[in-house]
Amino acid sequence: MSVLRLPDAVQFGRGARAGIPVAVARLGRRAFVVADPVVAGMTEFAAALDGLKAAGVEAHVFTGVVPELPLDGIDAAVSAARDVRPDVVVGFGGGSALDLAKLVALLLVHPGPLSAYYGENAVPGPVLPVVAVPTTAGTGSEVTPVAVVSDPDRELKVGVSDAALVPRVAIVDPELTVGVPPSVTAASGIDALAHAVESYTAIERPPSWDAQLPIFVGHNRLSSVLALEAAHALGDALPRAVADGADLAAREQCAYGSLLAGMAFGSGGTHLAHALQYPIGALTHTPHGVGTGMMLPYVMAAIRPACAPRLSALGAALGAPATPDAAIDRVAEIRAAVGIPATLAEIGITRDQLPRIAELALGVTRLAGNSPRPATRELLLAILEAALTGDVSALT
Ligand SMILES: NC(=O)c1ccc[n+]([C@@H]2O[C@H](COP(=O)([O-])OP(=O)(O)OC[C@H]3O[C@@H](n4cnc5c(N)ncnc54)[C@H](O)[C@@H]3O)[C@@H](O)[C@H]2O)c1
Ligand SMILES: [Fe+2]
Structure with a gap:
């Protein structure tokens, strides 16, 4: 579809x-x-x-x-x-x-x-x-x-x-x-990267053309072209735009990448980093992109069994080797380079809050249901536990 x-x-x-x-x-x-x-x-x-x-x-x-x-x-x-x-x-x-x-x-x-x-x-x-x-x-x-x-x-x-x-x-x-401060450049730019990665790795559904189409139809050919090009543009330019806001070439690549990522997720949809950000953002009052960007490498590691070839393609688009590990590492590197926190602990989340976050995220069915790997309570808790301490290897 x-x-x-x-x-x-x-x-x-x-x-x-x-x-x-x-x-x-x-x-x-x-x-x-x-x-x-x-x-x-x-x-x-x-x-x-x-x-x-x-x-x-x-x-x-x-x-x-x-x-x-x-x-x-x-x-x-x-x-x-x-x-x-x-x-x-x-x-x-x-x-x-x-x-x-x-x-x-x-x-x-x-x-x-x-x-x-x-x-x-x-x-x-x-x-x-x-x-x-x-x-x-x-x-x-x-x-x-x-x-x-x-x-x-x-x-x-x-x-x-x-x-x-x-x-x-x-x-x-x-x-x-050009005048966007570095913290906003970082948060909104890594959110755009999350749109590209999540729409590209979303679940692929069998066609159901005769029914009302869901807004997020999942991974599809039309949005995939845009998502990969968006990841390519953002992976290259986002750290440069954060380091030097006056770098107009980097700003242009980021605006292009976020535009294409928006076109991609407008039909492909996002999934677990966004589903989890909804309760995390409400609890911590952190900007949307801080939550989605922080969670992205953990989510990529968690969905790896369901979409390794697509993660490899993302690695190549991001200028890294075409492997899932390289893609995950590259996104974590970008996150560090632009100053987005790497753990839930850094934004004040404690372990006792994880079960409620998982439960609320599961309730965002249009996002949780768009995950390529079934979004169970156990999977979300494993992602949250890894994100609490920063141990992405716990998921791989
Ligand atoms: N509709 C969608 O598809 C979609 C997708 C992702 C996120 N969102 C939502 O978008 C919101 C976040 O948007 P955002 O990341 O663009 O941030 P924002 O619009 O909240 O702006 C963040 C800060 O940047 C400042 N700012 C904006 N442009 C500036 C400029 N050119 N120069 C200097 N300062 C500037 C603003 O005054 C504000 O203080 C959240 O509410 C999020 O949930 C919507
Ligand atoms: Fe977003």
């Missing part, structure tokens, strides 16, 4: 932001612009607003984006947007801003509460068109059918996954990522 879900247009390259006014004006005259507060202070953002005005678009800017999207911040954005009655929503910022833009576009058309749409395929129909302009590299949210929120009533982050959430236009300009 090979599937891709993509925006109508994906515009990538240095200076691509100059295309924002034309893209937005094609979709309407009133725009609600959800902008990350740091990014809203950038001259590039002011220039985009000038461009919108010159193109005859009335733009209303909302900058109350809180990282990792706590639910209460979403209500404020939706009520501000209701007053504006926009034709189009623009997201300008990191994954948090883009996800908020997608949720505003959803809740302006369909009634709340947002929890009615948690899970997969629960959105009843089209949402407002979204133009997504990422400033991190990145979540890939500019091309994915996913938005993730932190709901204080739940012990784990929750997602809305529906084809209706794919932005209409993605405008990816690596120059917008």
Whole structure:
């Protein structure tokens, strides 16, 4: 079952932001612009607003984006947007801003509460068109059918996954990522690598074309091409972009890699590193990419019996020997080079918390069910135990 879900247009390259006014004006005259507060202070953002005005678009800017999207911040954005009655929503910022833009576009058309749409395929129909302009590299949210929120009533982050959430236009300009601080470059970049690795190693399912397709269909030919190319670009460039944020060639490779990884996991899906990050992120209040990046080598070691040839292909894509061990080691090296913690202990998790984390991760069935090796409680506990102490060899 090979599937891709993509925006109508994906515009990538240095200076691509100059295309924002034309893209937005094609979709309407009133725009609600959800902008990350740091990014809203950038001259590039002011220039985009000038461009919108010159193109005859009335733009209303909302900058109350809180990282990792706590639910209460979403209500404020939706009520501000209701007053504006926009034709189009623009997201300008990191994954948090883009996800908020997608949720505003959803809740302006369909009634709340947002929890009615948690899970997969629960959105009843089209949402407002979204133009997504990422400033991190990145979540890939500019091309994915996913938005993730932190709901204080739940012990784990929750997602809305529906084809209706794919932005209409993605405008990816690596120059917008030059000012991203090293810690955010590291966390969002290794998350992109996790998207590539997990979509490529996801379970392969027998076709079921006549039913409603799951959002994450698993490993497939179309997304695989993108995932391998994403791993290649990110493996090479991410450590360089963290070491020197002004290295525009490295920034460009990271933006390219995270974009392709987003296209890949938008149909292939992610699996265990993401399922485990949901409770880990909620418990420790660490950024999404810290959790997924930390867990990735352990997850790769755990799934090895089910997909050794694919791990070997990833090793080659990452510039290492084409073996599973080399792929796992290379990802751990990248993680160390960019300063992502290597153990759960380092972010404050204790052994007594592991059973609850495993139980919650198992409950994220669209991710746990996408693992190439059946996600049992025992497997998740073994992964967590190895990650607590940093002993990846315990899994191999
Ligand atoms: N929708 C999806 O498909 C998807 C996929 C993965 C993750 N996510 C979600 O995305 C969120 C994380 O997104 P993120 O990693 O992009 O981080 P983010 O959007 O939370 O931003 C992190 C920090 O970086 C700052 N920042 C952003 N761009 C900047 C720039 N150009 N210059 C300087 N500072 C900048 C922000 O102000 C913020 O303080 C999480 O909520 C995660 O769950 C969504
Ligand atoms: Fe992610």
